[in-house]
Amino acid sequence: MTIYELGETAIVNRIIKRLDIEFEDCAIMDLTDTEYLVATTDMFHRVTDFPVEMSAWQIGWMCAAATLSDIAAMGARPQGMLVSMGLPDIESAFVDSMIEGMDACVCRCGTAIIGGDTDSHQELTVCGTALGRVPKDRILRRRGVNVGDLVCVTGCPGMAGAGMAALGRGLTEQEIQDSIAVEKFFEPIPRIGDGLRLAESGAVTAMMDNSDGLALSLHQLAEINGCGFQIRADTLPVPPEPDGSLDLALYAGGDFELLFTVKASRLADACHACELTVIGEVTPEGVFLERGEGGEGGEGGTTEEIERRGYRSLMRSR
């Protein structure tokens, strides 16, 4: 059987099982008695990962942002980034600009590009590896969710998807520049500060980033924690019209926001840590969306299952 027949999730699961790795945003290693080193790597390709409208600077920025988002998701502080590039015979100004964008994002996150490798290749390929450190008693993992915890997100899930939908309508260059959704899609800001403050708050029980889309991320958390989620449609932020929709908020990937669970009694502490939206709560089982007047004694409300789908790479469906 070929790996495309198997599907990416199945391949990743095989590899993870074979190597006995945990399914986290970052690998976790002992650094000292009190600190962990976390490390993550992400690979990007020109055709599958970057829309044609994206500038070289934005390609660099996005590679760095996507990689550093995994560091943010552990509540860790970035400690450097390595970059490998497979380069086709493009203008050197393109590479310069890409490096500038990468460097700008990495600097914004308080760290630096510390090394890398180059190789020649037909298609532009970028592989970023980010390192971080985090006190052992503050690290936030995917595991740790308890029934009754509140489910929270930073930002608005589906914004990158709305940006992609907007591009699909054939925007002018000016419209592209003016679109908030396209900006979120092309220049996502890793939630490093939010992640650090949430970790420090002690209010968060589990965290990950939502780069695979909200629905898939919720299903992953449900699976790891043996729990369920009840998400409320009326509080779930949805990207603005005309491109935004509840469907995008649930199923579009490419955002680099934080998805986390908070002890109900500690919500105020989490709210002090960052701007967040409570989108639902942790239940014993099932991943459901509640619309309208649902809930205890509510009338006219409906509850439907949130499907286990999403995509790791936004562009794959193109």
Add this chain to the structure above:
Amino acid sequence: MTIYELGETAIVNRIIKRLDIEFEDCAIMDLTDTEYLVATTDMFHRVTDFPVEMSAWQIGWMCAAATLSDIAAMGARPQGMLVSMGLPDIESAFVDSMIEGMDACVCRCGTAIIGGDTDSHQELTVCGTALGRVPKDRILRRRGVNVGDLVCVTGCPGMAGAGMAALGRGLTEQEIQDSIAVEKFFEPIPRIGDGLRLAESGAVTAMMDNSDGLALSLHQLAEINGCGFQIRADTLPVPPEPDGSLDLALYAGGDFELLFTVKASRLADACHACELTVIGEVTPEGVFLERGEGGEGGEGGTTEEIERRGYRSLMRSR
């Protein structure tokens, strides 16, 4: 100007200058008061980096070995490896076997694959990132060479090149299996133990791996240290006939041996650390090869310049 017109060395120099990175085998970060974390990343592509005769297992092994060789070159102890893969629609057994080979090499070096990423891609692409730790007072860098130091290598420079030359002759499958040079080329063993012991010996003044070939590595050390080298052809190990030659020992890449300089008074300590060959000594300037009866009062000897050439990727010339 395109980057191929510029050349890889020029691109790397531009990036290094732009980002103010040091030209070392690994990036170096403060870990504690007494220890450094070192990190390195290497990218490989199916067509340019792996001969068609190489098995999936060997591809995995080689990716890990090349990456871990940079950890060895700093005298560091490996602390985990991350692997990103861009995967075409190949048989899943191929991926399984590649992971097995990678894991075998990483385990042999006393560490583990701790995480990674997958992406779909037309051509198989592998990006390895290795981490290591090393006491601050033991780390071995490219800088540190003194005039009068002895120049040493582990193993035999040019073996991978000889392996490639052998393949070029069109060996049978049995001959491929029996060839020491092909084995060294396809399944190089990173010099982790040797690197650690050399670092511990305190006898070594500078070190790097010779993956770009001996000549280019010597020129890089000369440039960084503002020194020269006199290499003696009569002591330089040369790969065996019929494929080996002095030219390959100097200019072929793809080996993952250690090239290092030793205080002349401490040679015995270095010899206790690993099997090595003294191939010359450090001079004030110029990178020269001395053949025959050269040297003080010698007769009939010749001295010629060692050219500043080599290649980072063995396969690029194909």
